[in-house]
Amino acid sequence: MISEQLLYSLAGVGLFGIGLRATLLHHMLLLRLLALNVCGAGVFLIFIAIAYGGVEMIADPVPHALVLTGIVVAVSATAMALALGRRLQALNDE
Amino acid sequence: MSNAIIWVIVIPLLASLLCVIWSRYASFIAIISNLLTLAASILIVAQVYQSGSFNHALGSWQPGLGISLRADALSSILLLMSMIVISAATFYASAYFTDPVKRARFWPLWLMLVVALNALLLSGDLFNLYVTLELLGLSAVALTALSDNRAALQAAIRYLSIGLLGSLVFLAGVALIYTGHGTLDLVALSGMVQAEPLSQVAFGLMTAGLLIKSALFPLHFWLPSAHASAPAPVSAALSALVVKVAVYIVLRLWVDVFDLAVTPLSAMLLGTLGAIAVIWGSWQALQAQRLKLMAAYSTVAQIGYLFIFLPLIVTLPEGPLQDAAFTALLLMALTHGFAKSAFFLSAGVIQQYCGHDRIAELGGTARALPLTTFVIALSGVALIGLPPSGSFLGKWYLISSSFQAGQWWWVLVIAIGSILATAYVFRILGYAFGPGESVGRVLNWGRVEIPALVLALFATLILGFGSADLWGFISQHSDFLGI
Numbered sequence: 147m148i149s150e151q152l153l154y155s156l157a158g159v160g161l162f163g164i165g166l167r168a169t170l171l172h173h174m175l176l177l178r179l180l181a182l183n184v185c186g187a188g189v190f191l192i193f194i195a196i197a198y199g200g201v202e203m204i205a206d207p208v209p210h211a212l213v214l215t216g217i218v219v220a221v222s223a224t225a226m227a228l229a230l231g232r233r234l235q236a237l238n239d240e
Numbered sequence: 241m242s243n244a245i246i247w248v249i250v251i252p253l254l255a256s257l258l259c260v261i262w263s264r265y266a267s268f269i270a271i272i273s274n275l276l277t278l279a280a281s282i283l284i285v286a287q288v289y290q291s292g293s294f295n296h297a298l299g300s301w302q303p304g305l306g307i308s309l310r311a312d313a314l315s316s317i318l319l320l321m322s323m324i325v326i327s328a329a330t331f332y333a334s335a336y337f338t339d340p341v342k343r344a345r346f347w348p349l350w351l352m353l354v355v356a357l358n359a360l361l362l363s364g365d366l367f368n369l370y371v372t373l374e375l376l377g378l379s380a381v382a383l384t385a386l387s388d389n390r391a392a393l394q395a396a397i398r399y400l401s402i403g404l405l406g407s408l409v410f411l412a413g414v415a416l417i418y419t420g421h422g423t424l425d426l427v428a429l430s431g432m433v434q435a436e437p438l439s440q441v442a443f444g445l446m447t448a449g450l451l452i453k454s455a456l457f458p459l460h461f462w463l464p465s466a467h468a469s470a471p472a473p474v475s476a477a478l479s480a481l482v483v484k485v486a487v488y489i490v491l492r493l494w495v496d497v498f499d500l501a502v503t504p505l506s507a508m509l510l511g512t513l514g515a516i517a518v519i520w521g522s523w524q525a526l527q528a529q530r531l532k533l534m535a536a537y538s539t540v541a542q543i544g545y546l547f548i549f550l551p552l553i554v555t556l557p558e559g560p561l562q563d564a565a566f567t568a569l570l571l572m573a574l575t576h577g578f579a580k581s582a583f584f585l586s587a588g589v590i591q592q593y594c595g596h597d598r599i600a601e602l603g604g605t606a607r608a609l610p611l612t613t614f615v616i617a618l619s620g621v622a623l624i625g626l627p628p629s630g631s632f633l634g635k636w637y638l639i640s641s642s643f644q645a646g647q648w649w650w651v652l653v654i655a656i657g658s659i660l661a662t663a664y665v666f667r668i669l670g671y672a673f674g675p676g677e678s679v680g681r682v683l684n685w686g687r688v689e690i691p692a693l694v695l696a697l698f699a700t701l702i703l704g705f706g707s708a709d710l711w712g713f714i715s716q717h718s719d720f721l722g723i
Contacts, residue, residue, distance in 0.1 A: 162412060169405055175397060182404050189408055192415045208305070209418060212367055216411065219374045220404075226378060227400050230385055234393040 154195035161188030244283040256351035266347035267334040310364035313717035328691035333473040335687040377403040395465040410449030416442035453486035457517035467536035472588020480581035507554040514547025522660035531597035568637030575630035578699035579622035585692035603676025618696035620665030630703030
């Protein structure tokens with residue numbers, strides 16, 4: 147019987163792999179950004195699976211804090227990449 | 241006095257916000273804050289010199305829960321180097337940007353870059369390393385995009401997406417470490433990590449992420465376009481510091497934290513990649529048509545040298561031989577930091593004076609810009625590794641360590657790399673001293689030329705003649721070296 151924690155960790159590893167593959171394959175900015183975010187979601191899922199200690203136990207707060215910080219970083223980086231992409235588009239249109 | 245460790249992060253952070261509010265006085269604020277930060281970093285080095293490495297727990301939170309800052313011989317020396325480079329580049333930038341809009345955008349980002357650099361060097365745990373690495377990447381990308389032309393924006397987007405991938409791979413390794421050991425504190429981890437599979441996989445992931453950031457061959461493809469298209473003071477900081485702190489984390493992990501998980505084979509692999517980088521980067525630098533592109537490829541090569549040291553440090557027995565190899569590595573890194581930043585600042589002067597940086601059309605530069613040409617020659621001396629530069633001693637010890645470790649083949653790589661470096665430096669000087677039409681009045685732009693001169697003097701004279709002190713400092717405080 148596979149434990150829930152392991153299942154979620156493996157799902158995280160799988161997501162990470164899918165995202166990594168797509169990041170390396172695609173050259174379009176938008177697709178690449180989506181792939182990077184999938185990749186990030188995989189890493190965050192691994193962190194959350196680590197924090198889980200069982201039904202009776204309180205989850206470990208440290209990985210949760212790390213994931214929150216990671217999400218903030220990922221969102222700002224995505225926003226910045228989109229802004230750069232728009233600026234490049236505007237320059238191309240001129 | 242451990243407060244100094246907070247000030248090097250807080251001062252630039254506050255100054256960055258002030259620059260947003262009072263953008264009219266931004267250059268003034270930036271210069272003052274960088275001088276204060278430089279003073280604080282000197283205090284940190286002095287304290288490490290007197291009493292060894294020290295920690296500071298922010299807000300008195302216990303390590304593992306709060307953010308812990310830590311300074312030791314390695315990080316404090318690199319901190320001092322980066323603050324000297326940053327201060328010189330700040331003086332330079334205060335005269336470089338003529339467009340008021342660009343200037344107003346430059347200063348807050350520039351100071352954020354300083355915050356990220358200092359926080360990264362002083363981080364005491366793996367997760368903070370990730371956060372500061374991202375901060376550094378974001379501010380570096382924004383500064384690259386400041387050139388605001390198509391080439392720069394494309395380079396910035398590539399830099400950003402590849403950097404994000406690198407830090408996510410690093411973060412995946414951090415997650416595995418937390419699973420296995422329940423802590424991310426570097427000091428606590430260095431006592432716990434053994435050569436078991438989980439730690440080795442995590443270690444491999446973190447190293448792979450960092451190799452992207454430090455642009456080791458074949459992961460260097462993003463570097464030349466980004467470094468060549470950024471504004472000159474930004475290129476100087478990117479090449480001299482931003483790439484180097486990623487190498488710093490690799491070193492910190494390899495020789496300090498994960499020393500027991502390192503296998504000779506993996507060190508040999510990185511050394512081999514470094515050797516290819518030396519030859520490939522130097523060859524590309526020789527082929528480059530533009531001055532800044534040449535400098536960027538030369539950075540790829542110089543980073544390669546640093547990785548050749550890894551298999552030697554792993555193989556050599558603990559003691560004076562290993563200390564010598566490590567100090568030589570540090571000396572090479574410091575010299576390259578000073579020399580490459582001086583080179584980029586001078587390339588910026590030439591670009592502003594001539595309106596281009598095509599190497600084949602540099603004729604007459606030596607007469608029009610004598611001081612800048614002198615600085616390029618001086619930093620060329622340091623890039624080749626001629627005496628009395630710091631990299632002469634670094635390469636000398638690299639060669640002698642190779643023989644002592646029984647790995648003579650690195651000597652061939654160093655010889656070929658040095659010959660190619662000589663060729664690309666003299667190629668520039670040949671054109672610069674040649675005849676040309678751009679012979680107007682002799683120019684002396686003190687504010688932009690003198691900072692570069694100071695940096696080049698650090699690389700050639702001060703590090704060359706002052707290396708004995710560095711040697712003593714490192715061997716006295718090399719307790720973190722424990723392979």
